[in-house]
Structure formats: C-alpha cells, structure tokens
Amino acid sequence: MTSLGHTLRELRRRSFTGREEEVAAFRDALGAPGVIFVHGLGGVGKTALLDVFADLAAEKGFDAVRVDARHLTLGQGAPPVLPGDVPAVLLIDTYELLESVDDWIRDHYLSALPASCLVVIAGRRAPGPRWRTDPAWRTLTRVIALGNLSPEEGRAYLCAQDVPGEMHDRLLTISRGHPLTLSMMADAVRRGATPRSLSDQPDTVSALLALIIDEVPSARHRTALEVCALVAVTTEDLLRAMADGDAAELFAWLRTQPFIDESPYGLYPHDVVRDAITADLRWRSPARYAELYRRKFAVFHELVRATADERERLEMLVLTVVLNGARSPLAAFASLPPTMRAYADQLHDRDRSAIVAMTADRQGRDQAELAAYWMNRRPEAFRVFRTETGEPLGYGACLDLTEADLGVDPGADAMWAYTSKYGAPRSGERVRAWRFFLDRDHGQRPSRSLTLFVAWQMLDNLLVGDDAAWSFVGAFEDAELWAPAMESLGFWAAAEAEYTVGESRFPVFAHDWRRTGVAGLADRLHARQIGAPTPPPGEVLGEAVLSEPEFTDAVRSALRTLHTPELLRSNPLLTSRVVRQHGRAGRAPTETLRDLLDEAVATLTPESGVVIDRTFLRPAGAQERVADSLHLSFNTYRRHRDKAIAQLTELLWERETGSRRA
Structure with missing residues (x-):
C-alpha cells in the first residue's frame, strides 16, 4: 500500500523545476568520497534540492540517509553511524544550527565516515574558514551557492502550479525568482488574489520574514535591518547616522546574517529580504517608514557632499540608481543595468573623433557637428563613459548656457528662449542644459553609459548650488519613455523648448531651482515614496521669480x-x-x-x-x-x-x- 509520505514526495517532485547544474554536479559526485556544501537564503529551495538528491541516490542503489539539524541533539541522538558495506549518501539539512560544533562534525564525525560516502550539507551560510583553508577539505569539498530561479525556471514552476500565463511576469517580478515567495504568490492566486506587489500580501510578508530571518535581538537591531533595507549599501558610519548611537555592534551583527552580503561599498541584503522588510515596515508603521525614508535622503545628501572625489561620488549615485531602478514602476529607471566597472571621465583630445563618429552614425551629421562645436567651446562640460580598460563606451554633456552662446545650436536657443519667457536668469545665476547623450553600441537604449548619465544628472541635482536658476534635460529622444521619470524628479515637459536637429526631435524637461530647491525635490520624492499626492511639477511656473x-x-x-x-x-x-x-x-x-x-x-x-x-x-x-x-x-x-x-x-x-x- 502506498504511504502518504510517498504521495507527498511524488507531488513535490512534480513541482520541482530547474537546478539542472546542481543536479548534474550531484550525479557526477555519486560513488566518490567528498562533500557538496549547498548554501543559500532561507526559502531558496535547499530542502527541495536535497529531496531530489535523495531520490536520485536511491535510484542509483545508494542508501540515502537524511539528517535535519532541527531534529537532532548531540549526545544520545547524535548523527547516525553509516555502515561501511553499503554505498551511502549522507544529507544534512539546516546546517546553520550545527555551526557551533562545526569543527567537531568536520574533523571527527565526517572523518570517521566510510571512505566511499558522499556527504551533502545544506545551510544558510557558506562554509566557514576552516573548510576553505584546510588543503584536504578544500580538495574534497564543492561549494554550491543556491540562488533564485531564473525567469525560465520560474515560469516552468508557475505552469506546473496552473497559474494563468498572463500573471507569470508579474509574480516573477514580485518574487524575484525566490522559490518560497513564488510559491506563496501562486497560493495567493489560487485563493483568488491578484497581487501587484509584495505589499499587497502582508500575511505573506510576515510568513517570509519569520522563515528567512532569525529572531531579532532588540529594537535597535530591528532598526539596523530596516536601515539596511532602505539604503543601497550600509556602512557603519551610515548606520550610526541613521540609527543613532554606537553602531559598531549593530554593524557586526548585520555581517553575521546569512541574508546579508558584502560589497566593496558596504553591506546589502538579498533582494527579496529587502523587499519583505520594506513592505512590512511600510504596512506595520507608515509613520516610521516615512521618518526613516526622509532621514535616508538627508544622510545620503550629506554623505555625497562630504565626498570630494567626483568618481567616488558618481559610484555612490550609480549604486542608488541601479538599486532603486530595479524596484521602480517607471520603465526608464527599471531598465538601467549595473555599470560593471564602467566609469565617467573627462574629455580628452583623443576622444573627439570617436564621439563625432558615433553621433553621426546614431543621430546624423547635424548633431555630430554640434557635438564637435561644443567640445571646442565647452570641453569641461563633457564626460566620456569608459570601460574598465579606458575604452570609450559613450558620452554626455551638460552645458552652462549664456546669452553669448545663442545663434548656433537650436537646442541651446530653444532652452534659453524658455527661460526668457518663464524666468530669465538673474545676474550671477546659471542655466544648466543636459544637451547630449549617446552610447556607442546601444544609442539611447539601456546601457552602462545610460546608467552613468542618469547617475551624473542626479548627482548634479544633489549638488546644485545657490547660483543655479534652471536645469534642462534635452538629450533624450523618447519623450514617452522619459516624461514620467523626469516628472518624478520634479522636471516638467517644457513643450515650448523642444527642438529639432536634422531628422531628430528632442523633447525638453525643465526645473527652476529658484522655485523648487533641493529640499523641495526631497519633499516630492518623499511624498511619492509614501504614496502622498504630489502636484504636477510645472505648477510652480505660477510663482514669480523676483528681479x-x-x-x-x-x-x-x-x-x-x-x-x-x-x-x-x-x-x-x-x-x-x-x-x-x-x-x-x-x-x-x-x-x-x-x-x-x-x-x-x-x-x-x-x-x-x-x-x-x-x-x-x-x-x-x-x-x-x-x-x-x-x-x-x-x-x-x-x-x-x-x-x-x-x-x-x-x-x-x-x-x-x-x-x-x-
């Protein structure tokens, strides 16, 4: 008679998708001594993978022995002793609970196993230093970092769960391919829900956090988690500014969490953890969410201003642009890719011919001639976007316009005429015009150059001085794509400033810093983040600029x-x-x-x-x-x-x- 357990295993196996590389690695390892160490975020599918490993081992005639650390007490209930006369595979799950006796397990228990035994360990954290520094264990151990499902694997899972195809992309975006989150979203659909974001399912968020995050020691540690979720990367200094008081203990605690990764710039959580913490905070305490978000902007602003090196400043903005873009409902921001060590540099004479050539190829001879004109007249206004080896990828230019510049460039003329009608610059005030942008290989489509260009614009907005009157963005050709993104930043579509060069029509977006300064921009971003209504940015034109x-x-x-x-x-x-x-x-x-x-x-x-x-x-x-x-x-x-x-x-x-x- 078939047992209920057998039926459950069959159903789980039918739902299992993807992980071909991991399964192939296990098949290759069967019959030889060694350790496969699988680690990954809670809910990423480690236990499901061990189930598949156990079934494959049994099919090949191996004795599959399962151990779950949650059900194990060292002593009388010590790990099992494997017989030496039967080929065996030992699978240890929830290994993070055994980390306090990791040395004993590795050096005594595993060392005493039969020579033919294959061991699979699954836990939330990567193997400790002793696994990597001991030459013998390093040779016998293969480490597998288990990540989220790919889009193809996620769709296969949703198909197996009979989720309607029109919902697949949305659920994959919400879950980011995290198997447990995807499973919970599929269950919500079966119950009649139509999730649009993780915030729509507070019960799912609560369950996720309970499964992924261990007990939080104190309210200060919870604040540290919330800060880490809200900012691009967390340093001890930033945590001190955001959480108040001594942050050394909190930062050290964050580093030990299995869902926190380290980068050259600081700590950051896994995407699904970031989403879940943020959604929970926003649902649980909207006022606290608003307070932390506002403080984040102020602290980040001060941090940028305190950083002297332009390249370092730009790297900080790139991180923020890419992180926030990945969560943005605005297509222009959501498509911005990581820069992969590309960087912005000053214009050099050797770059000029390449810039003219790519502009002529992508935007026509007239635009290329204007780029050459401005490179001669304002070389300091240009930035060249380069690969790690210094090869030009693309370029951008932000011009400081004056009345003496008129009569050559239709773009400069149109933007200056707009200021004359709606608030001419007063003595000593500047007019900033983002006039050129292009990527050599992708034009104005998503590229590393585009990410750098957008980050450069945002950096300029943050550092705008008291002498700034206007900023114009007239470098993009796709008005439909960029209008919502520019409006979110307080720029309005200035139809009267649009211009044509060759066969290309360029929309223009405008912002008057005398009417809405950086603080007003921060208020607007804050209001949008918490869902408060924001007036159209162009309404400020009704306010006079005093001569x-x-x-x-x-x-x-x-x-x-x-x-x-x-x-x-x-x-x-x-x-x-x-x-x-x-x-x-x-x-x-x-x-x-x-x-x-x-x-x-x-x-x-x-x-x-x-x-x-x-x-x-x-x-x-x-x-x-x-x-x-x-x-x-x-x-x-x-x-x-x-x-x-x-x-x-x-x-x-x-x-x-x-x-x-x-």
Missing part, C-alpha cells in the same frame, strides 16, 4: 509690515529661494522670514544692526524716537537707516542668487 529691483522692494515691504501678519503673508519674499532654504519643519513662511531677518541683521556691522533692530525688528516707537535713542539727528538717522537696509538687501540677494559682489 533684483523687485527683491529690493519686497525686502523693504517686509521690514515695514513685519508686525502686521495679514500684510506680511502676501509678501513675495515668502516664496523666494532664500526663505525656502531657511525653512524648518513646523515653521510658517512668515516665521521663517522673521528668523531669516534676525539672523541676517546679526551679521551686519554693529551700527547698521542696531538701526535695523530698533526700527523694524523690535521697534522702539516712531522713527524720530529711534533717532533720539541713538543720539542722531533725524536726517543722519535716515542716512544710517537707508544704508543699513541696502546692506541687508545686498546680503539677502547674495544668498538668493548665490552671487557675490566684487
């Missing part, structure tokens, strides 16, 4: 109405860049303006500061009375007052525009 005379009038008006709230609330300074940059959470714009004036007045000369303070900030009565208190005639007082106002206005204007008077 210097208008700014001067606004400062004078603010001083006069500082203690009349209903009038102060209509002052155009409230939407100026200098006030926005001075803002703090929970402070109304009028309060921010008062704080700004207080701090600015404190930097004036003592004589000017006293005049402004007693006349406007903390008025001592009528101005005649102020003059008397300062022992000045009224005419002399008025000269001092006007001079002090002029000094204050000049100081604020310098902060507004980022310019410095000679």
Whole structure:
C-alpha cells in the first residue's frame, strides 16, 4: 500500500523545476568520497534540492540517509553511524544550527565516515574558514551557492502550479525568482488574489520574514535591518547616522546574517529580504517608514557632499540608481543595468573623433557637428563613459548656457528662449542644459553609459548650488519613455523648448531651482515614496521669480509690515529661494522670514544692526524716537537707516542668487 509520505514526495517532485547544474554536479559526485556544501537564503529551495538528491541516490542503489539539524541533539541522538558495506549518501539539512560544533562534525564525525560516502550539507551560510583553508577539505569539498530561479525556471514552476500565463511576469517580478515567495504568490492566486506587489500580501510578508530571518535581538537591531533595507549599501558610519548611537555592534551583527552580503561599498541584503522588510515596515508603521525614508535622503545628501572625489561620488549615485531602478514602476529607471566597472571621465583630445563618429552614425551629421562645436567651446562640460580598460563606451554633456552662446545650436536657443519667457536668469545665476547623450553600441537604449548619465544628472541635482536658476534635460529622444521619470524628479515637459536637429526631435524637461530647491525635490520624492499626492511639477511656473529691483522692494515691504501678519503673508519674499532654504519643519513662511531677518541683521556691522533692530525688528516707537535713542539727528538717522537696509538687501540677494559682489 502506498504511504502518504510517498504521495507527498511524488507531488513535490512534480513541482520541482530547474537546478539542472546542481543536479548534474550531484550525479557526477555519486560513488566518490567528498562533500557538496549547498548554501543559500532561507526559502531558496535547499530542502527541495536535497529531496531530489535523495531520490536520485536511491535510484542509483545508494542508501540515502537524511539528517535535519532541527531534529537532532548531540549526545544520545547524535548523527547516525553509516555502515561501511553499503554505498551511502549522507544529507544534512539546516546546517546553520550545527555551526557551533562545526569543527567537531568536520574533523571527527565526517572523518570517521566510510571512505566511499558522499556527504551533502545544506545551510544558510557558506562554509566557514576552516573548510576553505584546510588543503584536504578544500580538495574534497564543492561549494554550491543556491540562488533564485531564473525567469525560465520560474515560469516552468508557475505552469506546473496552473497559474494563468498572463500573471507569470508579474509574480516573477514580485518574487524575484525566490522559490518560497513564488510559491506563496501562486497560493495567493489560487485563493483568488491578484497581487501587484509584495505589499499587497502582508500575511505573506510576515510568513517570509519569520522563515528567512532569525529572531531579532532588540529594537535597535530591528532598526539596523530596516536601515539596511532602505539604503543601497550600509556602512557603519551610515548606520550610526541613521540609527543613532554606537553602531559598531549593530554593524557586526548585520555581517553575521546569512541574508546579508558584502560589497566593496558596504553591506546589502538579498533582494527579496529587502523587499519583505520594506513592505512590512511600510504596512506595520507608515509613520516610521516615512521618518526613516526622509532621514535616508538627508544622510545620503550629506554623505555625497562630504565626498570630494567626483568618481567616488558618481559610484555612490550609480549604486542608488541601479538599486532603486530595479524596484521602480517607471520603465526608464527599471531598465538601467549595473555599470560593471564602467566609469565617467573627462574629455580628452583623443576622444573627439570617436564621439563625432558615433553621433553621426546614431543621430546624423547635424548633431555630430554640434557635438564637435561644443567640445571646442565647452570641453569641461563633457564626460566620456569608459570601460574598465579606458575604452570609450559613450558620452554626455551638460552645458552652462549664456546669452553669448545663442545663434548656433537650436537646442541651446530653444532652452534659453524658455527661460526668457518663464524666468530669465538673474545676474550671477546659471542655466544648466543636459544637451547630449549617446552610447556607442546601444544609442539611447539601456546601457552602462545610460546608467552613468542618469547617475551624473542626479548627482548634479544633489549638488546644485545657490547660483543655479534652471536645469534642462534635452538629450533624450523618447519623450514617452522619459516624461514620467523626469516628472518624478520634479522636471516638467517644457513643450515650448523642444527642438529639432536634422531628422531628430528632442523633447525638453525643465526645473527652476529658484522655485523648487533641493529640499523641495526631497519633499516630492518623499511624498511619492509614501504614496502622498504630489502636484504636477510645472505648477510652480505660477510663482514669480523676483528681479533684483523687485527683491529690493519686497525686502523693504517686509521690514515695514513685519508686525502686521495679514500684510506680511502676501509678501513675495515668502516664496523666494532664500526663505525656502531657511525653512524648518513646523515653521510658517512668515516665521521663517522673521528668523531669516534676525539672523541676517546679526551679521551686519554693529551700527547698521542696531538701526535695523530698533526700527523694524523690535521697534522702539516712531522713527524720530529711534533717532533720539541713538543720539542722531533725524536726517543722519535716515542716512544710517537707508544704508543699513541696502546692506541687508545686498546680503539677502547674495544668498538668493548665490552671487557675490566684487
């Protein structure tokens, strides 16, 4: 009579897909002494693979002996003794529970097994140093890192589970090919659900975390996990900034977790673990998720600013772009590949002919001639994207436009005309124009060059100075692809700035930093991340950009109405860049303006500061009375007052525009 266990084994075997290389390695090893050490994330299918190994061993006439460390106690229930007269395969599962006696198992128990015995060990962690440093064990041991299923293997599994074909791609994206997650998603479909993300299934997330992550020692350790899930890579310094206090213990603990990997830049979790921790935090505590996300942006911003080397800065942005892109619903970002050690470099004379040739080939002679023109006029604006050996892969250019540049390039002319209509740059302000991008082999399709170009743009956005007026992106040809991505970054489609070169039409996306600075961009990214509504970025065009005379009038008006709230609330300074940059959470714009004036007045000369303070900030009565208190005639007082106002206005204007008077 067939047992229930036999039926279960048959059903499991029918559901098993993929792992051809691992199975072939096991077949080749049968009959010879040695160890196959399989390691991988919880739920990745180690136990299922051992089931297949056991069945194959039995079919070949071997005695397959299974040991699960969860059911084993050393002592009276010690590992089994294998007979020497029967060919045997020993399969040890959940080996991470035996790591405390790893030396004894390797040097005493396994060494005493019959010479013909093949041992298969499966655990979450890779074999320890003693397995790798002992020449004998290193020779006898084959290590297999068991990863997620490939897309083809995942589809085969879903077909075996009768999941409708139209859902395969979505479930594979959600699960990232992680077998346990894929199985849970298939079960959800059978129960009538239509998962769109891991967040749609909080019960699945909870079960995954329970199976993949061992007990978390404390709330601080949980915070460390959450930080590690939210950032691209985690260093001890970043963890200290995000989690507060001494991070050495937390960082050391993270390094011991089997679902955490190490890179040259820091620690990072397996993709499915990152997704599950993030989804659980967002569901369990939306407010904490929002707080950590906002803090992440601030810490990352400071870290980038504190890094002097441009190449190192760009590498940090590449990691973030690739990680976030893989999770982005926006096609333009989701397709960005890793750079595989490609890097951005300055333009050299030897690059010019290659750039002209690839541009002529991909975008036509007219565009190639313009690239050559700008390489001569603004060589510092170009970056060449190179392979590890220095070979040019592609290039990009971000121009600082001036009125003197007009009349040659239709792109530069169109973007400058847009600024003239919607907010001309003021004295000392810059107009940034991302004018060229191309990859030698892929054009503007996904490539290592494209990843570097996007990372370079984002780096420029993070480091934008107070002297920046506009940034334009007019290098891409596919408006449909890039419009949603640019909008997510606060850039709007500037239809009036579009231009044609040769047979190519280039859409243009615009951002005015005077109307929405880096802090406003961070607020927008934060709102999108937590699902809060965000207004169309182009709406800011309704806010005026003050000329210097208008700014001067606004400062004078603010001083006069500082203690009349209903009038102060209509002052155009409230939407100026200098006030926005001075803002703090929970402070109304009028309060921010008062704080700004207080701090600015404190930097004036003592004589000017006293005049402004007693006349406007903390008025001592009528101005005649102020003059008397300062022992000045009224005419002399008025000269001092006007001079002090002029000094204050000049100081604020310098902060507004980022310019410095000679």
